[in-house]
Amino acid sequence: MKKKANTEHEIYPLLANRWSPRVFADKAVETETLKKLFEAARWAASSNNGQPWRFMYAHKGSDTYNEIFEHLADFNKKWCKNAPVLMLTAYKKTFDSGKENFHALHDLGLAMGNLSIQAESMGIAVHSMAGVNWQKAHKTYQVPNDYHITTAVAMGYYGGDVSDLPDDLEKSEKSDRKRMAQDEFVGEETWTF
Numbered sequence: 001m002k003k004k005a006n007t008e009h010e011i012y013p014l015l016a017n018r019w020s021p022r023v024f025a026d027k028a029v030e031t032e033t034l035k036k037l038f039e040a041a042r043w044a045a046s047s048n049n050g051q052p053w054r055f056m057y058a059h060k061g062s063d064t065y066n067e068i069f070e071h072l073a074d075f076n077k078k079w080c081k082n083a084p085v086l087m088l089t090a091y092k093k094t095f096d097s098g099k100e101n102f103h104a105l106h107d108l109g110l111a112m113g114n115l116s117i118q119a120e121s122m123g124i125a126v127h128s129m130a131g132v133n134w135q136k137a138h139k140t141y142q143v144p145n146d147y148h149i150t151t152a153v154a155m156g157y158y159g160g161d162v163s164d165l166p167d168d169l170e171k172s173e174k175s176d177r178k179r180m181a182q183d184e185f186v187g188e189e190t191w192t193f
């Protein structure tokens with residue numbers, strides 16, 4: 001299924017075509033393929049070149065995959081079980097100097113943007129999830145205090161059957177993608193929000 005953005009101005013097709021599905025093709029995403037996605041993330045810009053992004057992933061079928069799944073919010077468990085790859089993202093809160101990196105979350109977002117668009121170019125969908133028990137994940141994986149687990153992410157090739165989803169999710173899968181108008185988030189010469 002495609003859900004191309006209904007853009008008001010022409011944008012790069014990979015950006016318009018990217019979306020966050022809740023079903024995936026029944027096809028593994030090989031580790032070598034994932035490395036290309038992480039390479040795209042690797043070359044994101046970051047404050048002071050601090051590169052504060054961190055990723056931990058697991059393939060479907062592994063114990064760690066099942067473990068990550070158990071950390072998901074119930075809502076996400078309803079659709080996520082067929083994702084070929086599950087991942088946790090995190091950011092490092094300080095620079096190596098020990099100084100706080102105020103922009104670390106920003107830079108994790110940039111890295112995920114790169115990763116998502118690289119994935120899109122390869123027919124792979126990336127669905128981020130705030131609905132993850134990150135406190136529990138910190139304990140499970142003994143994540144040091146200097147890091148903050150931010151999201152879980154489901155990844156897999158586009159495809160799959162939306163009728164496999166519960167009715168409410170099938171409906172939302174088929175609904176239009178919506179965005180604010182530009183004048184709601186862009187101001188020229190004045191703060192209008």
Ligand SMILES: Cc1cc2nc3c(=O)[nH]c(=O)nc-3n(C[C@H](O)[C@H](O)[C@H](O)COP(=O)(O)O)c2cc1C
Nearest residue numbers: 018019020021073076127128129130131132151177
């Ligand atoms: C940081 C972040 C957290 C999100 N958390 C969830 C989530 O927990 N569950 C879910 O189903 N979708 C989640 N999403 C997906 C958003 O709902 C989705 O990106 C948004 O509705 C826009 O749709 P699109 O990505 O298809 O354009 C999240 C997306 C982001 C970027």
